[in-house]
Amino acid sequence: MISQDSLINFALESLGLPDSTEADIAPLSKRGSGRTFFRFRWSPQDSAIIIHYDPERIENTYYADIAVFLTKRLIPVPRIIRHDPSKCIILMEDMGNIDLWSYRQKDWEIKRTLYQKTLVAAYRLHNIQEDLSCSDIRLMEGFNAALYEWEHKYFLEHFVKGICNIDIEPKMMAAIKNELHQLVKRLMKAPPCLVHRDLQSQNVMIMDEKPFFIDFQGMRTGCAFYDLASLINDPYVYFSDEEIEELLSFYYVLSGAALDWDAFRSFFWEASIQRLMQALGAYGFLSLKLGLVEFLRHIPGGQNNIIRASTYVQNIPMLSQLLLECKGKTETISP
Structure with a gap:
């Protein structure tokens, strides 16, 4: 040291x-x-x-x-x-000590303004259009099927098994893996762009009422909806369904998306399932493997968000059943 x-x-x-x-x-x-x-x-x-x-x-x-x-x-x-x-x-x-998470209890009018500013900055990141192979910048390997599947294994090992102590029987596991395989195939159809990869409220500092990104060392090519899910379906900050729709609509209009609104929303909720599996897997790993038990307190928010997201995503009945079973197993968990 x-x-x-x-x-x-x-x-x-x-x-x-x-x-x-x-x-x-x-x-x-x-x-x-x-x-x-x-x-x-x-x-x-x-x-x-x-x-x-x-x-x-x-x-x-x-x-x-x-x-x-x-x-x-x-x-x-x-x-x-x-x-x-x-x-x-x-x-x-030095960007100070105030992050976007610090505003989680503020009135919606205040939060909405800061989140809209953050979405504008995220869109500018997602809209960088240049051949990165011609630049000196080094990035982690981009999102691909293997990385998405790694996040699934991370979730199943460290959250479903580690936190919830659930052993999934082989027939159900095969069905869940097939549902997740189809989810990945759909996410891989989203237009690729640069993504922050961990765009949650504690990685956005606020200075002079303006957002600044930090902890972007994992930036890579991927799906913009993964960033949107990280920010708007953040386990650390509660949003009502109406607030989520408002923020998502703001980015949709801002980006001039080529997709129709229904397809755009579908990508968002599917990416939310993906991102929240990664987050819950991380909470399990950090608390059980590294002894950082403070991450246990974020599990309820993550579970509530992923269960809500599952109601918007078709063709994941076995995964949805597993998520509800996990919810029942974690009701007594506390840091």
């Missing part, structure tokens, strides 16, 4: 500040993915964020270059001040 003195020296040098500058450094809550975060402050008004990352998580080595790529294309992300790959340190703009 690198010393805090080394991090301070790195920041002072990067900012062109004298060694005699009175500065302090404070660790921030851990965001995971093999990274540690610090707030470096050299005056009451001036601060920056330091990230020290584990390069074994290959996506961590992509973060700074992706940030520069997005900044050049006017996608709102923190500005990279300096990146030293040899030391695995990034110094970047």
